[in-house]
Amino acid sequence: MSKDYIVLAINPGSTSTKIAIFNGKHAVFTKTISHSAEEIAQFNKIADQYHFRAELIENLLKEEEIELKSIDVIVGRGGLLRPIPSGTYKVNEKMIEELRQAKYGEHASNLGAIIASDLGKRLGIPSYIVDPVVVDEMEPLARISGMPEIPRKSIFHALNQKAVARKAARELGKKYEEINLIVIHLGGGVSIGAHKKGRVVDVNNALNGDGPFSPERSGSLPAGQLVQMCFSGNYSEKENLKKLKGNGGLNAYLGTADGTEIEKMINSGDKKAELIYNAMAYQIAKEIGSLGAALSGQIDGIILTGGLAYSNILIERISGYIKSIGRIFVYPGENEIEALRDAAIRVLDKKEIPGEYKN
Amino acid sequence: MEKILAINPGSTSTKIALYDGEEEVWTEKISYKKDKINEFDSIIDQLDMRKSDIDALLKEKNVLPQDLDAVVGRGGPFKPLESGTYIVNDSLINDIKGGNVQAEHISNIGALLANDIAQKAGISSYFVDPVSVDEFEPVARISGIPEIERKSLVHALNVKATAYKEAKRVSKPLDELNLIVAHLGGGISICPVKSGKIVDTNNANEGGPFSPERAGSLPSSSLAKLCFSGKFSYKEIKKRIVGNGGLSAYLGTNNMQEVVKRVKSGDNKAALIFDAMVYQIAKEIGAMATVLFGKIDSILLTGGMAAEEFLVNAIKERISFLAPVVVYPGENEMESLVMGVLRVLRKEENVKEY
Numbered sequence: 001m002s003k004d005y006i007v008l009a010i011n012p013g014s015t016s017t018k019i020a021i022f023n024g025k026h027a028v029f030t031k032t033i034s035h036s037a038e039e040i041a042q043f044n045k046i047a048d049q050y051h052f053r054a055e056l057i058e059n060l061l062k063e064e065e066i067e068l069k070s071i072d073v074i075v076g077r078g079g080l081l082r083p084i085p086s087g088t089y090k091v092n093e094k095m096i097e098e099l100r101q102a103k104y105g106e107h108a109s110n111l112g113a114i115i116a117s118d119l120g121k122r123l124g125i126p127s128y129i130v131d132p133v134v135v136d137e138m139e140p141l142a143r144i145s146g147m148p149e150i151p152r153k154s155i156f157h158a159l160n161q162k163a164v165a166r167k168a169a170r171e172l173g174k175k176y177e178e179i180n181l182i183v184i185h186l187g188g189g190v191s192i193g194a195h196k197k198g199r200v201v202d203v204n205n206a207l208n209g210d211g212p213f214s215p216e217r218s219g220s221l222p223a224g225q226l227v228q229m230c231f232s233g234n235y236s237e238k239e240n241l242k243k244l245k246g247n248g249g250l251n252a253y254l255g256t257a258d259g260t261e262i263e264k265m266i267n268s269g270d271k272k273a274e275l276i277y278n279a280m281a282y283q284i285a286k287e288i289g290s291l292g293a294a295l296s297g298q299i300d301g302i303i304l305t306g307g308l309a310y311s312n313i314l315i316e317r318i319s320g321y322i323k324s325i326g327r328i329f330v331y332p333g334e335n336e337i338e339a340l341r342d343a344a345i346r347v348l349d350k351k352e353i354p355g356e357y358k359n
Numbered sequence: 360m361e362k363i364l365a366i367n368p369g370s371t372s373t374k375i376a377l378y379d380g381e382e383e384v385w386t387e388k389i390s391y392k393k394d395k396i397n398e399f400d401s402i403i404d405q406l407d408m409r410k411s412d413i414d415a416l417l418k419e420k421n422v423l424p425q426d427l428d429a430v431v432g433r434g435g436p437f438k439p440l441e442s443g444t445y446i447v448n449d450s451l452i453n454d455i456k457g458g459n460v461q462a463e464h465i466s467n468i469g470a471l472l473a474n475d476i477a478q479k480a481g482i483s484s485y486f487v488d489p490v491s492v493d494e495f496e497p498v499a500r501i502s503g504i505p506e507i508e509r510k511s512l513v514h515a516l517n518v519k520a521t522a523y524k525e526a527k528r529v530s531k532p533l534d535e536l537n538l539i540v541a542h543l544g545g546g547i548s549i550c551p552v553k554s555g556k557i558v559d560t561n562n563a564n565e566g567g568p569f570s571p572e573r574a575g576s577l578p579s580s581s582l583a584k585l586c587f588s589g590k591f592s593y594k595e596i597k598k599r600i601v602g603n604g605g606l607s608a609y610l611g612t613n614n615m616q617e618v619v620k621r622v623k624s625g626d627n628k629a630a631l632i633f634d635a636m637v638y639q640i641a642k643e644i645g646a647m648a649t650v651l652f653g654k655i656d657s658i659l660l661t662g663g664m665a666a667e668e669f670l671v672n673a674i675k676e677r678i679s680f681l682a683p684v685v686v687y688p689g690e691n692e693m694e695s696l697v698m699g700v701l702r703v704l705r706k707e708e709n710v711k712e713y
Contacts, residue, residue: 144635146569146605150581209579213503221579222565223600225507227593230586237587243504244580252504279501286646293645294638297680324653 005072005348008119009340010057012077012111014188015040017053021066022341029064030337033057046110047100054115074120075344076112077159077336078132080104081357086135086162086200088343089355091117091127107207109133128354130343131158133207137199142294152210156191156203157306163339164305164331165195171329172300179300182291182326184318186308187334188257189245190214190284194291202294204287209244212283215257215308218248219283250276259311266313281314285321292325299326306334361428361704365696366413366472368433368465371396373409373472375416376693381701386693387416402465403456409468410475417476424480429704431696432469434489436461436512442492442519442557443711444699447474447484451713461491461512485710487699488515494556499650503579513550513560514542514662520695521661521687522552523702528685529656537651539644539682541674543664544690545572545613546601547640551647559650561643564601568639571613571664574604575639606632619669637670641677648681655682663690 004024011018015037020030033056043049061068078089079099089095091113099110113129120127135158145152161183169176177198185191189206190213204211206219213219221244230240243252251257253276254265265273292299302322308314309332319328346352360380367374371393376386389412399405417424437451437460445451447470454460455467470486477484492515502509518540526533533555542548546563547570561567561575569575577600586596599608607613609632610621621629648655658678664670666688675684702708 140631141635141638144569144609144632144639145577146574146608146639147577147599148608149585149599150577152578205578208581209583210576213501218503218579220566220576221502221504221507222509222562223574223577223582224565224597225510226579226582227586227596227600229506230583231593231596237583240583240587241580243506244583248504253501275497276501279498282498282650283501283503285649289649290642290646292648293641293677293681296677321649321652325649 005345006070007341007344008071008074009337009344010074010076010112010115011336011340012053012108012115014108017056018337019057019060020337020341021061021064021071024345025341028066031060033060045102046106046108047102047114050111050114050118053111054118057115058119068123071123071125073125073344073348074116074123074127075340076116076127076129077109077340078112078129078134079110080107080155081132081134083134083136083154084132084355084357086131086137086158087355088128088130088347088352089132089357091120091129092357094359095129095357104134105207107133128344128347130340131162133158135162135200137201138203139201142202153205153208154200154203155205155207156193156200157185157187157189157206157334158200159336159339160185160305160334161191161193161195161200163335163342164303167331167335168301168303168329174300180295180298181301181303182288182295182299183303183305184284184288185334186214186284186304186306186314188214188216190217190219190306192284192287192291194294196295202291207245212287213249213280215250215259216246216248218244218252250280259308259314263311263313277313278317281317282321285318288318288322289325297325301327301329303329303331305331307332309333361701362426363697363700364422364427364430364473364476365693366430366432366469367692367696368409368469368472370465373413374693375413376697377420377422378697381698383694385420387420389413389416402463402467405465406468406471409472413472413476424476424482427476427480427482429482429700430473430477430484431700432471432473432484432486433466433516433692433696434469434486434491435464435467437467437489437491437713439491439493439511440489440713441711442488442494442515442555444485444487444703444708445711445713447477447486448713466490485700485703487696488519490515492519492557494558496558499559510562510565511557511560512562512564513557514544514546514548514563515557516692516695516699517542517661517690518548518550518552518557520691520698521659522555523698524687525657525659525685536656537654539647539651539655539658541640541644541658541660541662543640543660543662543670544570545663546570547573547575547643547662549640549643549647551650553651559647568643569605569636571606571615572602572604574600574608606636615664615667615670619667622669634673637673637677640674644674644678645681653681658682658684659687660684661687661689663688665689
């Protein structure tokens, strides 16, 4: 039997910080600290939120009477780094430097490594990140867009996608590395990945506006019409980008990105809400179908996950379109915090050798 | 049999064909130098020149307007319309002359040229399945932001004609079939055709797979940033999306035969870009398969590039799991125009009013 390690897992999202203390696999406590829009708005850059969030975490640990010295390892969600293969990485100076400078872009998950590193150093324990959004296993042909100036990039909900893919593999009684899966993460953004024998060979880049529209994002738009809009003089760059990410998708059409709220609207007879929700299901289904072709139809399972996978109406609509493609698994919510825990334990148990983030 | 004259104005030519029933009697092309075309400010201004050249050709061919049963012109990007064969009427003529169309395109005058000859003989003139055929279901119109609507602009003439051919081949009425038709030309249209209706399409100028000349779908935020970068003018970016996008942008040629030649001679870059195009075409077909809930009778590959076996085989490899793939090479515009009119003259289909 391996020792039961005490693991601190930190998952910073755009409007919340989720943290958990595990004793082995067992959760001692899990808590999501919400941050109001006003609190977040005080900061210009994501990295500036570091002290604010770190303090909240330490206060919470104190409240929960967690002895800091008892913690064996800290694991944080990874952020926007250079493209790297899937896996667990040791937090190092180079990584922290790049995340502080937002070298590869601003994203709340950038804080995961920064917070883990600082606390880890003080406690003299190791800190790691796992499957950051920049996990890149894309095949060369999937990188071509249609315009050389804009290559397609692999940026997606890698942590949750990898975790649920492994879970489905277990349910199928097969190795993740032996099967083909399509994983759909239904969150504020929607990422849909083709997992071919353990590698995500294609995925829509939800961050840069690729794929279906989602609760907060526009997804792909008719290119010429978008260019016209950009050059119309009606919007600044910031306004235009906000319409694509943040205020796009469900938010733009219905004024809310909340699936529960929209289900209520539909159930009370709101035809517009129904049309828009159906359109989102339609676009998600089309993206799934496109990856079905990317895998030449060899698909062992289709996994619907993320917060919106709790929405029965959405799951029902999507399933209707795609059930001929393959067996459907629904794993609502995200398993990110558990995925972080599992990776940390794998490393401490020496079942996985952590990667070194280098040039 | 029915004598039908078909007129198809292109940017630097007018194609004319005479048909006797389904049989082609002759096809001719009146060509124009680019400089000559550039003398005109607008498309409509070319009308008289093109008219008199057609009249001269008919005289030379000894075809009298009164010998004809019908005249058909290619339709243009008119207002959104149901699929079908339409009679040219005053309302259409006014819309074309008044610029009440979705875009300025030479095909807009096809109906006017057809009408001119028909009037001399007191017969009807028609247009068939213009690019503005719109049979989208409501869900297909939603993009992802309210400011932009997904539009149906599609190679409808060839898509529909090809669907009719397939219906004939399997001896079933078109409205009992679910098809995916992929028109593979300079632009690519991929359409789920549900009981004869084009319920969705990528809109070749705006999205979908990249094609010999067009960029297809691009990540929207990346594209918006490029627009605001100050590095490109509006015109330059538009040109990179339609005209110099896709194969042209990566390989400097829009000629599929040339690309295939390079691939076969071991050019790695050409092979990568070729594979990527095949991949994107297959993905779009896969996407449209879900629109039909996976119930697909057959997938039809058509258009000029469908004559390229190397390409067709590569696409087939990725999509044949979905349904049988049938290849109908060529663009077949003249024939498709005539067939549309024949369906109406033979009362197999009702003529539509614009």
